[in-house]
Amino acid sequence: MTKLGRRAVLAGLAAAALPRPALAQGARGRVVVVGGGFGGATAARVLHRAGHAVTLIEPAETYWACPFSNEVIAGLRPMSAQAFGYDALRASGVTLARTSAEAIDGAARRVRLADGTSLDYDRLILSPGIALRFDALSGYDAAAAEVMPHAWKAGAQTELLARKLAAMPENGTVVLAVPGNPYRCPPGPYERASLIAHYLKTRKPRAKLIVLDAKDTFSKQKLFQQAWAALYPGILDYVPLAAGGQVSSVDVKAMTVATDFETYKADVACIIPPQRAAPIASAAGVADRSGWCPIDPVTFESRLVAGIHVVGDAAIAGAMPKSAFAANAQAKVCAEAVIDLLAGRTPEPPKLINTCYSLVAPGYGISVAGVYHPANGVLADVEGAGGTSPVDAPDAVREKEAVYAEEWYRTITAAVFG
Amino acid sequence: MRASLLLVLLATTPAAASPPGASSCSGCHGAPGGAVPSLAGHSAEDIAASLSAFRSGARPATVMNRIAKGFSDDESRAIAAWIAGGGQ
Numbered sequence A: 001m002t003k004l005g006r007r008a009v010l011a012g013l014a015a016a017a018l019p020r021p022a023l024a025q026g027a028r029g030r031v032v033v034v035g036g037g038f039g040g041a042t043a044a045r046v047l048h049r050a051g052h053a054v055t056l057i058e059p060a061e062t063y064w065a066c067p068f069s070n071e072v073i074a075g076l077r078p079m080s081a082q083a084f085g086y087d088a089l090r091a092s093g094v095t096l097a098r099t100s101a102e103a104i105d106g107a108a109r110r111v112r113l114a115d116g117t118s119l120d121y122d123r124l125i126l127s128p129g130i131a132l133r134f135d136a137l138s139g140y141d142a143a144a145a146e147v148m149p150h151a152w153k154a155g156a157q158t159e160l161l162a163r164k165l166a167a168m169p170e171n172g173t174v175v176l177a178v179p180g181n182p183y184r185c186p187p188g189p190y191e192r193a194s195l196i197a198h199y200l201k202t203r204k205p206r207a208k209l210i211v212l213d214a215k216d217t218f219s220k221q222k223l224f225q226q227a228w229a230a231l232y233p234g235i236l237d238y239v240p241l242a243a244g245g246q247v248s249s250v251d252v253k254a255m256t257v258a259t260d261f262e263t264y265k266a267d268v269a270c271i272i273p274p275q276r277a278a279p280i281a282s283a284a285g286v287a288d289r290s291g292w293c294p295i296d297p298v299t300f301e302s303r304l305v306a307g308i309h310v311v312g313d314a315a316i317a318g319a320m321p322k323s324a325f326a327a328n329a330q331a332k333v334c335a336e337a338v339i340d341l342l343a344g345r346t347p348e349p350p351k352l353i354n355t356c357y358s359l360v361a362p363g364y365g366i367s368v369a370g371v372y373h374p375a376n377g378v379l380a381d382v383e384g385a386g387g388t389s390p391v392d393a394p395d396a397v398r399e400k401e402a403v404y405a406e407e408w409y410r411t412i413t414a415a416v417f418g
Numbered sequence B: 001m002r003a004s005l006l007l008v009l010l011a012t013t014p015a016a017a018s019p020p021g022a023s024s025c026s027g028c029h030g031a032p033g034g035a036v037p038s039l040a041g042h043s044a045e046d047i048a049a050s051l052s053a054f055r056s057g058a059r060p061a062t063v064m065n066r067i068a069k070g071f072s073d074d075e076s077r078a079i080a081a082w083i084a085g086g087g088q
């Protein structure tokens, strides 16, 4: 009914029976949200605003945001601009459990927490983000990541990579390894390549960046490659899969990164390894053999365990990328669906939007957008919508998109954590 | 009579489901004063007209033209009514 808008509501009221208030019906359900990132914190807010008792489980007191962390790595932004807390969420009345979820019993609808307590739920929303796979590249484990940072979860890793770049010799070589699909933030590695190249160009012009990619095509590719040719010739060397770009092993002692064809000596290596949903997803039984979580595209309820909904990076969201924008949009749709389900209503098929900005240099922004809807059991692109910034746009458009990128970050972090 | 019923309905029922697509808008459109226009204080007619102009290309944009193409006129009107009614 709310789909139709006010005029239709007015028109329909005479004929239809007045629906019972959602608040009275929905307040009965206990909802637990696991993970206080872009997805989970959003879901908790929506549920709380609608009058639901909701507990958000998150062990960290500070959330380090990944968007714009590539700017931190390139020395363009302080790390403090990435830090968010949960005080505002707590003050708004959301119950926070500062611990992590260890196991979820889907049959008993109970989640066991690391502090030894358990919580019963009617519906659980899981937005735990990713785990880096330390079993995928020979030689690349958690200890190796202290030498060759991934910086794919913002925080200490981001600062480590920034420090290593700053300490690198003037004529050094940076090697950046990019995984195959799917992974968190599809355009992120190329934004990182761009901003590292910008750093080298402005601070260490005799240094080089080699990007080793496990695939041949990527998000906003034309726009990135156009910018690289214009801004970073002789600095950024891109090696796609077809030219032997897939990294198979690393050696942190020798500081080498190897493909099946060549071994690259690095002064600084950033290895973004393959990923999967965070461990709690498999502990709950909602991850499939791919390591990610299949979901219903209307409610985001797990295809594997009833009563558990998965949003954000951990979910298999069809055509939607793993982005903070998408996690936020999914969390809102999922929370509304949970409210409907608890009230005994059938959720309407949703539509969702995603917009991801990347900076290829300061003041030079590009974007990709999409609109998605459930089709054939998955979230599919709405045909005719979305796409990237034009390849032939004037500088003024690139500048505007850089401003909008900043503004998006300010708005979404205020909406989620403010 | 119908209008007062509606008021009661809107006041006591935090609409669970927003119209398709509507809840995504606040990903970019926030409080007034920023570079991305705030949607606060705009009438449903204004918002629907803007979406239609973005869709047709009559109103130039960086990203809204790509997004508006994902919605029909009816969907745009429903989104506009929801936002004008305070949805976020």
Ligand SMILES: Cc1cc2nc3c(=O)[nH]c(=O)nc-3n(C[C@H](O)[C@H](O)[C@H](O)COP(=O)(O)OP(=O)(O)OC[C@H]3O[C@@H](n4cnc5c(N)ncnc54)[C@H](O)[C@@H]3O)c2cc1C
Pocket (backbone or CB within 6 Å): A034, A035, A036, A037, A038, A039, A040, A057, A058, A059, A060, A063, A065, A066, A067, A068, A069, A070, A099, A100, A101, A102, A127, A128, A129, A130, A151, A152, A153, A154, A184, A185, A188, A278, A280, A311, A312, A313, A314, A322, A323, A324, A325, A326, A327, A355, A356, A357, A358
């Ligand atoms: C370099 C980089 C740049 C990016 N740039 C952009 C960008 O410009 N735009 C964009 O939209 N996206 C961007 N992203 C992607 C974005 O960061 C992710 O898509 C987003 O964080 C996903 O949100 P999430 O809620 O799924 O997971 P997360 O944000 O990772 O949140 C997961 C939370 O769950 C918690 N958690 C995990 N396990 C448990 C447990 N067992 N119990 C309790 N809590 C748990 C974690 O502590 C964490 O706080 C970027 C990513 C990177 C790496």
